[in-house]
Amino acid sequence: MSLLVFSGSVEQGLIYGLVALALLVSYRVLDIADLTVDGSFTLGAGASAMLVLAGHPLLGLLVAPLAGALAGVVTALLQTKCKVAPILAGIITMTALYSINLMVMGGRSNLQLLRTETVFTAVRALLGDNVGPLVLLAVLDIAVCALLGLFLRTRTGLAVRATGDNPAMVRASSINPAVTTLIGLAIANALVGLAGGLIAQYQQFTEVGGGTGTVVLGLASLIIGEVITGRSSMPRRLAGAIVGAIVYRLILALALSASVTPQNLKLVSAIIVAAAISAPAIKQRVQLAQKKRKAVREHAARH
Amino acid sequence: MLHVTELEKTFYPGTPAEKHALGPLTLTLQDGEFVTLIGGNGAGKSTLFNAIAGEFLPDAGWIELDGQDITFLPEHRRAALIGRLFQDPMKGTAPSMTIEENLTLAYLSAGRGGTLRGKTPRRAFFAAQLERLGLGLETRLKTPVGLLSGGQRQALTLLMATIVPPRLLLLDEHTAALDPATAEKVLALTNEIVREHHLTCMMVTHNIDTALRTGTRTLMLEDGRLVLDLAGEARAGMTVETLLAKFRSSLNSDRILLPGSSAV
Numbered sequence: 001m002s003l004l005v006f007s008g009s010v011e012q013g014l015i016y017g018l019v020a021l022a023l024l025v026s027y028r029v030l031d032i033a034d035l036t037v038d039g040s041f042t043l044g045a046g047a048s049a050m051l052v053l054a055g056h057p058l059l060g061l062l063v064a065p066l067a068g069a070l071a072g073v074v075t076a077l078l079q080t081k082c083k084v085a086p087i088l089a090g091i092i093t094m095t096a097l098y099s100i101n102l103m104v105m106g107g108r109s110n111l112q113l114l115r116t117e118t119v120f121t122a123v124r125a126l127l128g129d130n131v132g133p134l135v136l137l138a139v140l141d142i143a144v145c146a147l148l149g150l151f152l153r154t155r156t157g158l159a160v161r162a163t164g165d166n167p168a169m170v171r172a173s174s175i176n177p178a179v180t181t182l183i184g185l186a187i188a189n190a191l192v193g194l195a196g197g198l199i200a201q202y203q204q205f206t207e208v209g210g211g212t213g214t215v216v217l218g219l220a221s222l223i224i225g226e227v228i229t230g231r232s233s234m235p236r237r238l239a240g241a242i243v244g245a246i247v248y249r250l251i252l253a254l255a256l257s258a259s260v261t262p263q264n265l266k267l268v269s270a271i272i273v274a275a276a277i278s279a280p281a282i283k284q285r286v287q288l289a290q291k292k293r294k295a296v297r298e299h300a301a302r303h
Numbered sequence: 304m305l306h307v308t309e310l311e312k313t314f315y316p317g318t319p320a321e322k323h324a325l326g327p328l329t330l331t332l333q334d335g336e337f338v339t340l341i342g343g344n345g346a347g348k349s350t351l352f353n354a355i356a357g358e359f360l361p362d363a364g365w366i367e368l369d370g371q372d373i374t375f376l377p378e379h380r381r382a383a384l385i386g387r388l389f390q391d392p393m394k395g396t397a398p399s400m401t402i403e404e405n406l407t408l409a410y411l412s413a414g415r416g417g418t419l420r421g422k423t424p425r426r427a428f429f430a431a432q433l434e435r436l437g438l439g440l441e442t443r444l445k446t447p448v449g450l451l452s453g454g455q456r457q458a459l460t461l462l463m464a465t466i467v468p469p470r471l472l473l474l475d476e477h478t479a480a481l482d483p484a485t486a487e488k489v490l491a492l493t494n495e496i497v498r499e500h501h502l503t504c505m506m507v508t509h510n511i512d513t514a515l516r517t518g519t520r521t522l523m524l525e526d527g528r529l530v531l532d533l534a535g536e537a538r539a540g541m542t543v544e545t546l547l548a549k550f551r552s553s554l555n556s557d558r559i560l561l562p563g564s565s566a567v
Contacts, residue, residue, distance in 0.1 A: 155407075155408065155411035155412065158400070158404055158407060158408040158411075159408060159412065161397065161399075161400055161404070162397040162400065162405075162408055165397035165398060165399050165400060166393075166394070166396065166397045166398065168391075168393075168394045169394060169395055169396060169397055171378070172356070172378075172382060172387045172389070172394070172395075173379070173382050173409075173412060174379050174380070174382035174383040174412045174413065175379060175382075175408075175412060176377075176379040177379075
């Protein structure tokens with residue numbers, strides 16, 4: 001793997017690490033499989049790209065998470081106020097977002113940002129081609145991790161965690177689960193929107209179907225991260241999400257260099273996720289089978 | 304303190320499953336009163352608790368707590384005033400969060416909230432409170448609650464519910480799922496905490512002896528109505544046998560013993 005491919009993978013990993021952080025909040029902490037993500041990623045990308053074209057790349061990175069948060073709020077309201085099942089609520093928002101994303105992108109299905117000023121061209125000019133984007137993204141990720149970690153320790157943050165951890169407890173407490181779900185999903189989708197906004201400026205290109213599979217990709221990163229750093233404490237889990245995303249990007253780069261064609265990448269991602277999530281269950285079955293065989297052998301030996 | 308007036312509730316009205324669950328029921332609890340509540344299965348004990356806690360709105364009547372009409376107050380708003388414990392010790396704590404995080408959440412969520420700001424003074428306060436439980440939890444603040452036993456979790460839940468003293472404490476058979484020794488310990492703790500904070504408290508129990516020995520007043524429910532209200536000398540003179548006899552005669556009219564017959 002060339003240095004260029006390596007640093008590119010790390011940079012993309014730092015961007016998609018934000019998606020992994022989002023899934024840490026929605027999937028792990030709130031225990032909701034939030035499918036809004038595929039839509040809110042493109043929403044953030046589209047909003048960011050339009051503002052880049054209008055000459056405001058920095059504003060794009062502020063609007064992208066806000067737009068994502070709004071999408072999260074819609075999903076949360078569908079769940080808590082309209083009693084739509086969580087997965088369906090996400091699917092409904094995601095579907096609606098397809099049209100909305102086209103509107104945001106001015107009716108075009110893709111946007112080219114070549115030869116326009118983005119935050120990355122700015123930071124390259126400032127710090128150099130090689131380290132500029134890396135420094136920007138690393139600083140951003142550390143800041144996001146720190147803020148998220150601090151938030152999860154506050155009263156509201158603890159309430160969000162308890163909502164996913166023990167709904168029965170939360171119902172009998174002074175926590176309003178509708179509010180904590182809304183806050184959690186807004187934060188998660190804000191992170192996804194920010195990732196989308198960054199990727200649009202990073203790749204200088206965005207298209208309306210660009211967010212497809214973001215959930216699976218984020219999950220893969222999250223799970224890889226959990227294997228690496230463990231789940232014992234919140235700081236570890238936050239760092240794990242970022243590390244997992246970087247490792248996942250490196251695995252993809254390796255797969256590409258090992259002649260997996262780009263159109264098969266999503267298949268590879270899906271297989272990684274399916275394998276990782278099902279690993280504990282498969283392990284348990286294998287152990288049970290071994291235990292049975294051993295018991296049968298010992299029983300036979302005694303008689 | 305707590306005034307429940309003409310409270311009524313029928314579940315599934317107008318359907319074959321219609322069930323008259325509560326009332327009309329009128330009940331007043333004085334400040335600092337510790338009431339034990341007995342009655343057969345389906346007598347309406349938990350329904351009364353759920354009505355007070357706001358899990359459903361009553362068909363008629365109203366509920367006042369501390370001079371405030373809470374009849375239509377949403378459940379989570381009432382929870383700031385009311386501490387609750389359930390039979391299932393898993394219901395009251397968040398398993399993947401640590402003891403400290405659970406206590407912090409309870410401390411910051413209750414009523415007007417705790418007054419200790421900052422982690423260090425709070426941690427010292429939590430440790431001191433945990434030490435009183437006598438379960439060695441004060442040295443395990445960083446342990447996820449999921450690793451504790453049922454008895455430990457219930458004791459912790461009791462502490463969480465009272466860490467900022469609530470206006471009313473509702474205990475719904477909170478020792479029923481524990482082994483006898485642990486149940487006794489949690490009950491003793493309950494007595495201690497209720498006395499110390501001068502809490503107004505209602506406790507459901509199926510143990511007649513406990514019902515008479517604990518608290519200051521004993522109520523019996525039957526078909527959602529109050530059928531017995533014992534306090535003072537009448538309660539002091541009541542024996543387990545006499546109360547059990549009353550309980551039996553109440554149960555005899557209870558349709559749970561006659562599953563074939565329809566509701567009264």
